[in-house]
Amino acid sequence: MPLIELKQVTKTYHIGESTVSALRGVDLSIGSGEFVAVWGPSGSGKTTLLNLIGAIDDPTSGQLFFDGKEIITLSDNQKAELRNASIGFIFQQFNLVPVLTALENVMLPLHIRGIPVNNARESALFRLNQVELKEFIRHRPDKLSGGQQQRVAIARALVTNPSLVIADEPTANLDTKTAMKIVSLMRDLNQKENTTFIFSTHDQRLLDKVYRLIHIEDGMIVEE
Amino acid sequence: MKAWLTIALRNIIKNIRRSLFTILAISLGFAAVNLFGGFTAYMYEANREGSIYTSLIGHLVVVRKGFFEKDRKETKQLLMTPQEIETIRNYCTDIREIILVEPQMRLNGLITDGKVSTIFIAQGIVPSVQEIFARETRMKIMEPYEGNAISADNIHGIGVSKGLAKFLKLDLGSEAVIMGTTADGQMNAVDVVVYNLFNAPSAAINDRFIKMPFELAKQFFDTDGAHTISILLKNTKDTEKVRNMLRHQFVQQGLDLEIKTWNELSEWYTKVKDMFDIIFLFLFVIVFIIVIMSVINTMSMAVLERTREIGTLRALGLKRSGVMVLFAAEGCLLGMGGILGGCVISLMGWWSIYFLEPTWTPPGITARIPLRLQFSPEYMAYSLVFLILLCVIASLIPARKAAYQNVVDALGHV
Known part of the structure; x- marks a missing residue:
């Protein structure tokens, strides 16, 4: 059974009097342990696709399954629990909580789940060690570089041992060298832990690192 | 969290x-x-x-029914008899919340220094209550008086409010005459001496208020009775409880009396x-x-x-x-x-x-x-x-x- 399955999924936005079709009849299947890049120009529907897969938005029509469960049938609280347990997020602008240290940011998903502090701390330290930020655990985000912040975000995304990590343009705010390092790190983690990674990008230089490429344009998958 | x-x-x-x-x-x-x-x-x-202590009224006031509403012409009918006073004292003996039960008089008339006259209103009190009220008060706001306390040893010694004293140019030791009608409506006059000067509890009565010994008040009004009985309690919280107990007794004994609380009497x-x-x-x-x-x-x-x-x-x-x-x-x-x-x-x-x-x-x-x-x-x-x-x-x-x-x-x- 695929981890993610989309069947004729559409997403339409109404902006004032006009209607925008962000996704148009998308069929997609992603298995466990895959390392997938979704690429296309700005406005092609990459972010919309990732938002739907990540259960932070609902399709206008069609079916979307996560690990066999249809997401649209879940309540808001059930979706929140699903995201906390099974999906990690990495954002373009890192989205770390500015008043928390690197360690505290990584512990956050575990606090949300209600994991005891000591256990959460141990898991967070392990992940920060994995992304080579052991010396920076007490630093707040404003004291970290862009690359370091994104590594903290990666650690945070993985701390709950999710089946899926979604990264929406994770390297857009980084220089090329750092961007390449981040993508390499994500790929290494994908190989070691068999966690499925889906990330969006419009940077072609990163596409060599991926095993599977989904080309999206005008809300439709045009090529895989 | x-x-x-x-x-x-x-x-x-x-x-x-x-x-x-x-x-x-x-x-x-x-x-x-x-x-x-x-x-x-x-x-x-x-x-x-x-309202309770400075006024020397206490927590509860027992009066003849209608005392506060009826015409003053019916004053004699509104007096409580010595027997009724004694009966009430006996009832109160069994109530441990009560620390003082004493009769009082409320009078009015004219006071003169021999040259100038003016009206007065008076409170006739048993002199010993002053000490008890002073001891029991939780808050000493004003000095009670200047001079000597009125006493049962010389019933002609009175306390005069400072406004009245100023009007009549009375001072400590000054002599004056109080005049008024008795319970039977006869005229009466008594010589008095100013023992103390005090600030009345209210500015409205500071130019006319007198405190006198209860015995002088009875003599002036020519009666053995009393207008009111003041009851002082250990604790203000017991006011309603004690009132209900006394009311019950009065009804049982068929006494034509009513009981007012300090806050019912103090409109202020x-x-x-x-x-x-x-x-x-x-x-x-x-x-x-x-x-x-x-x-x-x-x-x-x-x-x-x-x-x-x-x-x-x-x-x-x-x-x-x-x-x-x-x-x-x-x-x-x-x-x-x-x-x-x-x-x-x-x-x-x-x-x-x-x-x-x-x-x-x-x-x-x-x-x-x-x-x-x-x-x-x-x-x-x-x-x-x-x-x-x-x-x-x-x-x-x-x-x-x-x-x-x-x-x-x-x-x-x-």
Whole structure:
């Protein structure tokens, strides 16, 4: 059974009097342990696709399954629990909580789940060690570089041992060298832990690192 | 919960200027409510003490039914007999809440220094009650008198209110004559000597009030009876309880008597209390509005600035209720900061009054009295809990909006 399955999924936005079709009849299947890049120009529907897969938005029509469960049938609280347990997020602008240290940011998903502090701390330290930020655990985000912040975000995304990590343009705010390092790190983690990674990008230089490429344009998958 | 409190506290510190303004608003509101509450509590107690102790009336007054309503022409019928007085004393002996039962007279007439005459109203009291009332009072507001206490040893020694003494140019030791009608309507006149000068409990009667020994009052009115019986209790809280007990006895024995409480007789106390209650309500509502608006304003700004952070937390799996708890925690901490500041301001207020010992002349009072603020821990506790709840509720208003925001829109907020 695929981890993610989309069947004729559409997403339409109404902006004032006009209607925008962000996704148009998308069929997609992603298995466990895959390392997938979704690429296309700005406005092609990459972010919309990732938002739907990540259960932070609902399709206008069609079916979307996560690990066999249809997401649209879940309540808001059930979706929140699903995201906390099974999906990690990495954002373009890192989205770390500015008043928390690197360690505290990584512990956050575990606090949300209600994991005891000591256990959460141990898991967070392990992940920060994995992304080579052991010396920076007490630093707040404003004291970290862009690359370091994104590594903290990666650690945070993985701390709950999710089946899926979604990264929406994770390297857009980084220089090329750092961007390449981040993508390499994500790929290494994908190989070691068999966690499925889906990330969006419009940077072609990163596409060599991926095993599977989904080309999206005008809300439709045009090529895989 | 610790994580949310940590985030809340650090965000308060991060926006320290804004937080301090909100905390200051809450502090001033809390202090205002407590200091004014302390002032009103002092006013209530001072009025209560005045009505019960300073006036020498006591907690309960037993009278013939209709005494306060009927025409003074029926004065003789309104007197209580010596037998009735003794019966009431006997009833009261078995009630341990009572510490004093004594008859009193209420008289009026003319007083003259030989040259000038004016009207007077008088309270005829058993002299020994003065010491008991002075001992039992919880609050000494004014000096009871200048000179000597009226005494049973010389029943012609009277106390004269300072306004009356000034009008008649009487001083300590001055002689005067009081004239009036007896219970049978006959004219009577008695020589008196001024033993003491005092400030009457009310400015309205300071130019006509006399206190005289009960025996002189009986002689002047030519009677063995009494107009009223004053009952003093150990504790004001027992007033209604003792009244009910005595009422029950009077009904059983078929006595044509009624019992009034100190606050029923003191129209001034009731009206002053009602006035202060209304003023306090106004103040409380204003403080309530200021606190709510300050917290809503601060938290709305916080929610707006942290919209993307809220979207991120929701994406990480925080439920809507979790978002509300996060901001409620921040509101609660702001409230606690405000209360702490409010306690400091309140204490400074109390200490200032304590050290400066200001005096003032309240409306209707004839002398300057100390200005005090009562300290009520219960009161502070109630207002503390209420303010914290208010801050939490005020935080929930913008927090709810944030919690129900679309996650994608929140993540895309700039």
